[in-house]
Amino acid sequence: MAAGPSQDERPTLEDVAAYAGVSRSTASRALNDDAYVSSRSREVVLAAAAALGYSPNQAARSLVTKRTGAVALVLSEPESKVLDDPYFAAIMHGAFRELTAAGMQMLLMFVDTRDDVPRTIRFLEGGHVDGALVVAPHKGDPLPTALRLLRLPVVFGGRPGTISRGIHTVDFDNQGGARMAVEHLLGIGRTRIATVTGPLDHPAARDRLTGWEDALVAAGLRIEAMSESGDFTLEGGERAMRCLLHRAPDLDAVFAASDPMAAGAMRALIAAGRQIPQDVAVVGFDDHPTLAPAMNPPLTSIHQDPREQIGNMVRTLIALLAGDPVRPGTKILPVSIARRGSA
Amino acid sequence: MAAGPSQDERPTLEDVAAYAGVSRSTASRALNDDAYVSSRSREVVLAAAAALGYSPNQAARSLVTKRTGAVALVLSEPESKVLDDPYFAAIMHGAFRELTAAGMQMLLMFVDTRDDVPRTIRFLEGGHVDGALVVAPHKGDPLPTALRLLRLPVVFGGRPGTISRGIHTVDFDNQGGARMAVEHLLGIGRTRIATVTGPLDHPAARDRLTGWEDALVAAGLRIEAMSESGDFTLEGGERAMRCLLHRAPDLDAVFAASDPMAAGAMRALIAAGRQIPQDVAVVGFDDHPTLAPAMNPPLTSIHQDPREQIGNMVRTLIALLAGDPVRPGTKILPVSIARRGSA
DNA sequence: GGGGACTCTGGGAGCGCTCCCAGAATTTGT
């Protein structure tokens, strides 16, 4: 009751080697399809591994390779945001798919408040993961700065508001998207186009405001008193829309920098007796997959593909991990417009 | 240039011990606050660890303890579902919080199609995690059956349609919630209450249908020709509602087994010229945080708290991991009704 | 005061793997 791969224990490399009649070294080489293994040995080892149901012990492997085979996906946004916005679900899902295809595991971490930062940093520098994907840091988020000090490969999603030199970033063309929204509204004959902005400490919100401004200025139209800040929420959008209606009762279109804010704006417009889109046309941003089509009328919105973003991020990180020299910088992804009934 | 914790490398336990002037064993004991360490040694070791910025090598630790300190969260639902439904985001977030508090890491895995099952099983039995939380398996999902063969502690969220003997499950009171919805509609004087069901291979959808039936039968009201299957989507709900209006034009209320279906139903009702809630009252299920309040009128819906569910699941898993004898079975969590304008 | 308990410590072994190195087997070149 002593020899052989015992019944209850998981077989080790040594067991596989013994079963195959080769040494541990040869078995290891065969399994990692390293150079210098005879095809006969390789075959016999692979057969042994299959017969015993062998799967390598990841802990033992990392101990010597100093690689964990895992990557952290860090979502740095307040809880409410992460929960409501399907963007994050799409990011998680896409990251999982891409990482799995590359044979890596995905560890998920949320950073809701500043209090979570030290713990996250400690974990990240604890050597549990080979690299990190960090999504949506807003201005003043201490995470990017702290991460720069770590010697851990990191790729950011969404331009961090703070320093951005020497870091890898994949972002959407927020400014271009906002311009696209305004140009669409101009195209359907609107000339008094207001905007409900996101919180302006958020780089994306800022860029969307800039895009709106640029397009209106280029068209020679008025921007004064035509913008009001929401906070990316329905209630914020509703409140902002009421302000705008008060300040500019003659407005004939509104660009909301997020879909929930667009929904709030629509509510305020209906309450004020305006018809959508006849009296006031509405365009949102993000193309919220559940919300935008469910609105009445369905919401026209700027569409961005989170999968493309996370795919780019993962590929960049994997290149970094492989030691390929990747030039730091920001990659900007294009957006499109999803036309529905509201504009 | 040889001795001491070298500048670039991460310090090891040996380094900490040397710095503190104790043995590796004592350092280990102090750090794991094990029994039998003098308070002086503990202090000096902790100080050394802090000074050197020591953090233990998880791989080395797992190698000997045969524990990884990580748990897999497995979401077994088709991609579209996971992406649109904030329920899953809440589950992930809640799981992360609870696991972090227990000092564990969370590995996230998605199982979209049957093809993903073997890979998932292989991973789970590969010893990468200490246990698994598996959410929302539907009837015929091969995952639960396959997992039973593994000697890996698993806790399910949402009753799997297949065998449920000997497994740990935490579910919501779907039947009770549906009953609650119907009773609310009865309470506001409705008597011809239709339902739009989810796909009936889904245990939750089935339970919600049963609850609706029970409540109507108990009230002595008609159920014939008053139910129609959607598929948990907006379009399905819209189509089902049109059928119901055709079959039972005199209906005065509808209970939809999900919020997107409720949104679809509302669209069909408005298209048919019915006023909500005057002509037809609408109740949804899930209390979708973005969708329900954004509807016009805002949607009354059955509320369930995903955090409570995942919290229960994590606590059960941790007890299992600790070797506490937990009786297998299903824990049913209560739901409530969120009253808004639609009913 | 002496024996039996506790409290604390350090060294050794070993978890399962990969890498290095020396040597055996095989091929190639002249």
Next chain:
DNA sequence: ACAAATTCTGGGAGCGCTCCCAGAGTCCCC
């Protein structure tokens, strides 16, 4: 034909940690 390269193999070391064990020190109670 023999030397030199090349292919392949097995053993040893060691990654950083925890656990076991033996032993030293300390306390207490009869």
